[in-house]
Every structure is written in C-alpha cells, then in structure tokens.
Amino acid sequence: MCATLWSESLDVARVVLSLVFLFYASWSDWKKREVSNKVWIAFAPPAFALTTVQFVLYTQWLLLHYLLSFAVTSAMAIALFYTGAFGGADAKALMCLALALPYPVFFTPNVFLRIFPFTVFSNAVLLAALAAVYAIMRNVIWKLRNKTNLFAGLEGESVGRKVVAVLTGYKVEPATLERSPHIYPLEDIAVNENGENERVLLAFPKDETREAIVARIVSARKEGKIQNGVWVTPGLPMLIFITAGLIVALFVGDMVWMILRLVLVPR
Numbered sequence: 001m002c003a004t005l006w007s008e009s010l011d012v013a014r015v016v017l018s019l020v021f022l023f024y025a026s027w028s029d030w031k032k033r034e035v036s037n038k039v040w041i042a043f044a045p046p047a048f049a050l051t052t053v054q055f056v057l058y059t060q061w062l063l064l065h066y067l068l069s070f071a072v073t074s075a076m077a078i079a080l081f082y083t084g085a086f087g088g089a090d091a092k093a094l095m096c097l098a099l100a101l102p103y104p105v106f107f108t109p110n111v112f113l114r115i116f117p118f119t120v121f122s123n124a125v126l127l128a129a130l131a132a133v134y135a136i137m138r139n140v141i142w143k144l145r146n147k148t149n150l151f152a153g154l155e156g157e158s159v160g161r162k163v164v165a166v167l168t169g170y171k172v173e174p175a176t177l178e179r180s181p182h183i184y185p186l187e188d189i190a191v192n193e194n195g196e197n198e199r200v201l202l203a204f205p206k207d208e209t210r211e212a213i214v215a216r217i218v219s220a221r222k223e224g225k226i227q228n229g230v231w232v233t234p235g236l237p238m239l240i241f242i243t244a245g246l247i248v249a250l251f252v253g254d255m256v257w258m259i260l261r262l263v264l265v266p267r
Contacts, residue, residue: 007058011105014050015250017043018100022243025093029237030182035089040096047100062103065114069102070095090238094121097246110253122256124238124245130267131168131215131236138170142229152228154187158215171229174221178214182195189216201231 001122021043025035055066077094080086097117104111104119110118143150150171151162158246170187177183185202197220220226 001057007054010050010054010058011107014047014054014100015105017046017050018097018246019243020240021096022093022246023150025089026237026239026243029089029239033182034257035239040089040092042098044099047096047123051099051184053103064105068115069115070098073098073102073116073121076118076121077240088239090242093239093242099241101228101246105133105250108250108253110258111249112254113256116249119249119254119257120245121244122245122254123248124241126255127244127248128236128238128241135167135170135233137165142171146228149229153226154231159199161203164203165201165231167233169233173231174217174226174230177195177230178218182234183232184210184235185213185217186233187217188213189225197225210231 001180025039028035028039032181049065055062074095077091079085081088081091094117097120101116101120104116108116113119122148139150149155150166151157154162158263163185170185172180177185187199187201190200199220217230221230252258
C-alpha cells in the first residue's frame with residue numbers, strides 16, 4: 001500500500017512538473033513567439049530523474065515502454081521539425097514530455113496507446129484543427145457583412161490555397177495587420193511575368209519576413225491596389241495546443257480514439 005502511494009505521488013510530481021514547464025513555455029511562445037532553450041534544459045533533467053526513480057523503485061516492468069516511448073516520440077518530433085510542420089520548441093517539448101510522462105499515469109482514462117506523448121500530440125492536432133471552426137465563422141460573417149467575393153483580387157489562386165486560407169485565416173484591414181504583431185499575413189505582393197505587382201496567397205505564414213510583407217501590403221493599400229482587406233492568420237503557437245492536449249489526455253483521455261470508437265463501434 002505504501003509503495004503504491006509513493007509511486008502515485010511520483011506520478012503526480014511528473015504531471016505537475018510537465019504542466020509547470022509547458023504553461024510557462026506556452027506563455028513565452030504566445031508573448032514573444034520564442035521559447036528559450038533554457039526551459040528545456042531545466043525541464044529535461046528532473047523529468048528524467050523522476051521517471052527513472054519511479055522505474056527503478058516501482059515499475060521495472062515498464063522499461064520497454066519507457067525506451068519505446070522516448071524513441072518513437074523523439075523520431076516523430078524530429079521528423080515533424082525537419083519537414084517544417086513543427087517548430088524547434090514544439091519538438092523539444094514533446095521530447096521532454098517523453099522523459100517526464102512516457103506512459104499514462106495512474107488516473108489517466110481512455111488512452112489507446114501506451115506511448116502517452118503520442119496521445120498528447122494527437123489531442124493537440126485535433127484541438128488545433130478545431131480552430132478552423134473559428135476561422136470559418138469569421139469568414140462567413142465577413143462575407144455577409146461586406147457582400148463581396150472573399151478572394152477578390154486573388155481569383156487566380158488555386159482552389160487548394162483558397163481552402164487553406166478559409167480554414168486557417170480570415171480577412172482584416174491592412175492597418176489592423178500593421179499594428180497587431182500576433183497576426184501574420186497569408187498573402188503577399190509579388191511581381192508577375194509581366195513585371196506588374198499582384199497579390200498572391202501564402203501556403204504558410206512567414207515569420208522571418210513578416211515586416212517586409214506587411215510593408216508591401218500597406219504600400220499596396222495606399223496605392224489603391226487592395227480594396228477589400230487582406231488574408232491573415234492568428235498563428236497560434238502549437239505549444240498552446242500541446243499543453244491543452246496534455247490536460248485533455250490526463251483528465252479525458254485520447255480524443256481521437258474516443259471519436260473513432262463512437263463512429264466505428266456499433267451500439
């Protein structure tokens with residue numbers, strides 16, 4: 001009984017440690033759009049120490065899960081980073097999480113895989129996808145209010161890019177874009193084959209060139225080339241969704257698995 005209590009106490013300590021660091025990292029990512037490597041350097045050692053102590057004293061049979069979870073999570077995080085789907089901080093957060101919570105804790109419900117960080121990741125992706133509902137609602141309201149084509153001036157863009165814009169962004173005035181550092185342009189001004197400036201949609205926001213793009217958009221607005229607002233995205237940091245995904249995984253479980261069961265399992 002005492003051993004079980006101590007083991008569960010270590011579970012709680014690992015959860016608290018993870019939430020503290022992820023909350024801080026999410027706040028930093030939201031306010032500064034960057035997270036210092038010091039956060040992960042401080043997170044990793046105690047995460048590894050707590051999980052290792054619990055493994056040595058109480059859960060020796062989980063060694064394979066521990067090693068497999070860290071290996072799979074690290075490989076996934078690195079692959080997502082190098083393909084551009086993840087930022088460096090997002091990848092490091094998942095790897096630290098694999099050290100702290102490689103497998104579900106004693107109070108975690110409805111987890112399909114023993115690789116717990118993967119559950120956190122799938123929850124995070126699903127929650128991020130739900131942000132599309134907000135974008136769609138804003139676009140519907142904009143369309144009803146302005147009674148004009150959402151893509152006026154961008155008619156030549158592909159259907160795919162237009163769909164991405166509707167799901168991930170919405171339209172604002174260039175002045176709003178200029179004074180709001182936490183929204184990113186989803187379009188730019190480029191020179192076409194005829195040497196003329198034209199508006200083009202961006203597949204992804206470009207943080208490193210934001211100021212230059214905004215300057216071109218504001219200039220085009222002053223020249224009368226933009227009459228109906230520009231496409232932007234709030235660019236919510238993935239770390240916020242990872243943190244939310246962890247909370248949901250701890251207290252609700254694997255959302256993707258729960259949805260699949262509702263859809264596939266006959267009643």
